[in-house]
Amino acid sequence: MRHLLSTADLSRDSAIALLDLAEDMADVSNREVKKLPTLRGRTVVNLFFEDSTRTRVSFELAAKRLSADVITFSAKGSSVSKGESLKDTSQTLAAMGADGVVIRHSASGAPRVLADSGWIDAAIVNAGDGTHEHPTQALLDAFTMRKRIHGVASRGRALDGVRVVIVGDILHSRVARSNVWLLSTLGAEVTLVAPATLLPVTTSTWPVAVSHNLDDALSTTPDVVMMLRIQAERMNAAFFPSSREYSRQWGLDDDRVARLPADTMVMHPGPMNRGLEISAGAADSARSTVLEQVANGVSIRMAVLFHLLSGSDS
């Protein structure tokens, strides 16, 4: 594997290998010395054309824990805001000797363009592109599920038979897309729940079941309920009548949480709109894995960076 652009590119074996590698990285994060010399002398550039403190900090910490040199490059205040193109930016980074580029871009496919362009000879990691994919988020979600279900015996396991309900704005969600491909590769059964206006027309070709009724989906006692953020910045059309109505129909409120079995996980990629897609009670309950997801994110990103940057054939 030379780049990580999409979870659709991952085979079942390579996905499990990455999750196993992240287990080793998680062990490092629990030690007193949380640092490995593995990527010493390598340079990782975080190229963020779109704001995302959480993902950026997570990648930065992961690279630093592997002893790589890290440069963080935000579009705001850089020459990009003066009109510099992706080509020029990436050629500048290539001239500076970047070994890996972690890219977040508002345009779907930007990481693929960078990987295929020949402008830069570095490993490219997609850290979220438009409404397309966010592969490390899906990997950390799968890792979190596997860890909660199998505990210390999780190494080498997939997610066969795990029932996952993904709720919310599927249309704009790269997290949902990456999760659909990865979870189905790992053997999980995925159900998407959303208002019809927030479902892409292509879902009929996806390996998922689709429902418009959250209460119906929850009555099947799923193992995981993953709530997606209502992306206010992308709500430029009338996708639903009002946030109050959305919350009542598709929000995970205290009543709905109370009806779930005690071991059902409640996941959210963050940042959460409390009171809209998820109630404070649900977000803070013992079922919620939100903070575990953040911690696991660092382990997953360490695993991905190690995998892409450590070998000569990477």
Place this chain on the structure above:
Amino acid sequence: MTARVVLQQADIARALTRISHEILESNRGGSDLVILGIPTRGVLLAERIGRILDSIEPGSGTVGSLDVTMYRDDLATNPTRTPARTAIPDGGIDGKTVVLVDDVLYSGRTIRAALDALGDIGRARAVRLAVLVDRGHRELPIRADFVGKNLPTSASERINVRLAETDDREEVTIQ
């Protein structure tokens, strides 16, 4: 080139028994001993040494494994390696005598990586090295404390250690 058998099953068993006695003798007993195998075959040898130690002095065979992949100095020049498991026994290594176990000692670079890895896990009172075969050609100032067999080789020769747990037979060959 045909492979010549230099250690057979009984020789390996004898060597491990001798090493176990030497470990206990140099440590003046089995207290505060941690045996850490280096994957993959070092772990199997460490487990065997642990069992022998336990049979000589019950309770003295605390065994774990120490993966050194992340600490290697050749990561950038070789294909990506998959790390193996590191399992440090409960109680850690602080204040303990750690015996690293590997199958073959060659350049010494694996052991250097192991010492770095160990330093990030805790502060051992002393670190010793036990190997089944020492074939020479050291590139670093490292030597083994307990050696099953010293085997002078040329750099072009290959040493193969086969153990029953992972291979179809149990022997050390030179090729």
